[in-house]
Amino acid sequence: MPIFEFQCEECGEVFEELILGDDKDKVICKKCKSSKVKKLISQVAFKSGNKFTSSVGSACSTCKGGTCSSCH
Ligand SMILES: [Zn+2]
Structure with a gap:
């Protein structure tokens, strides 16, 4: 899901917005x-990135992605 985090430069509010297509130009606080x-x-992407990294760390040489049954 293309969820991005935005911060308002007016009031400092931080919020997440689901962005589809060109909607990122229409984001408002x-x-x-x-x-x-x-x-x-x-931070959403950052967290999932960490999760991906840790799953790669447990990957085996068979699949290199940590997704096959011999990974665990
Ligand atoms: Zn605002």
Whole structure:
């Protein structure tokens, strides 16, 4: 899911927004409705990235992705 984290430059509100297509240009602050928002490095993506990294760490040479039965 393309969920990004944004911070409002007006009031500092941080919120997550599901972005589909070009909607990222239409994101407004959920609190003050300002369009002055900046995209943050998503903590959602960061967390899933860590999870992916840890699953790769347990990967075996058979699948290299940590997804086959011999990985565990
Ligand atoms: Zn705001």
